[in-house]
Amino acid sequence: MEDIVFGKVAAMVYVVEFQKRGLPHAHFLIILEDAYNLKGPSDYDKFVTAEIPSLECPQLRKIVLGHMMHGPCGILNPKCTCMIKEHGSEVICKYSYPKPYLEETTTNEDGFPILLHHSSGQIPVQVCVQGHDRVSFNVVGQQNQGVYEINDFQSGRWVSPCEAAWRIFGFDLFEMTPSVQLLPVHLPNMQTIYMRSHEQLNVVVQDEKRSTTALTEFLRLNATIPGGTRYRYT
Ligand SMILES: [Zn+2]
Numbered sequence: 001m002e003d004i005v006f007g008k009v010a011a012m013v014y015v016v017e018f019q020k021r022g023l024p025h026a027h028f029l030i031i032l033e034d035a036y037n038l039k040g041p042s043d044y045d046k047f048v049t050a051e052i053p054s055l056e057c058p059q060l061r062k063i064v065l066g067h068m069m070h071g072p073c074g075i076l077n078p079k080c081t082c083m084i085k086e087h088g089s090e091v092i093c094k095y096s097y098p099k100p101y102l103e104e105t106t107t108n109e110d111g112f113p114i115l116l117h118h119s120s121g122q123i124p125v126q127v128c129v130q131g132h133d134r135v136s137f138n139v140v141g142q143q144n145q146g147v148y149e150i151n152d153f154q155s156g157r158w159v160s161p162c163e164a165a166w167r168i169f170g171f172d173l174f175e176m177t178p179s180v181q182l183l184p185v186h187l188p189n190m191q192t193i194y195m196r197s198h199e200q201l202n203v204v205v206q207d208e209k210r211s212t213t214a215l216t217e218f219l220r221l222n223a224t225i226p227g228g229t230r231y232r233y234t
Contacts, residue, residue, distance in 0.1 A: 011178060
């Protein structure tokens with residue numbers, strides 16, 4: 001993380017996921033301390049580029065072309081999985097590729113950067129076409145001798161070799177700094193009470209303990225503190 005992050009981290013959270021072919025990937029949210037925050041286009045350009053590395057950086061160029069390219073979609077490949085119908089019949093890429101060329105980094109109306117992307121000096125590159133999603137299955141004939149419950153009720157969970165190894169080695173699947181806990185907020189007597197299907201509603205309602213929440217217990221605790229200091233529910 002220290003190699004990736006460009007400044008002091010104030011708070012961060014990540015989760016590791018395994019999808020499709022099973023390779024691990026992480027979703028990160030990183031909040032930098034104010035002095036390191038990227039505040040505008042000139043800051044973004046210092047750290048991020050949306051351009052294909054030049055031939056002078058062959059190793060980086062190979063990595064970007066192999067892993068960071070979208071498509072081909074649009075007119076070149078109208079059946080690409082990213083192509084969706086919009087406004088009636090027009091079929092467009094749901095990620096808005098190909099992106100327009102841009103001579104300067106700007107910020108869009110939601111505050112997200114739109115990175116510079118020069119139209120000049122680029123050599124056309126071949127993008128490798130990705131494979132399709134697949135599933136293995138078999139077809140079995142209708143059996144006359146009644147229901148075979150094992151076949152009818154098989155349910156499975158697919159753990160890829162990468163995920164199995166990750167879990168066996170005990171690698172973290174998430175991390176959060178600082179810890180954050182979501183606190184419930186509700187109007188008096190409007191909290192959610194959970195019950196199991198075998199329980200009787202009138203019994204559950206009469207059990208006072210079942211209607212406690214973090215908020216009710218916070219209010220109860222604060223009421224016991226004479227004057228002065230009060231805890232805060234943030
Ligand atoms: Zn696309």
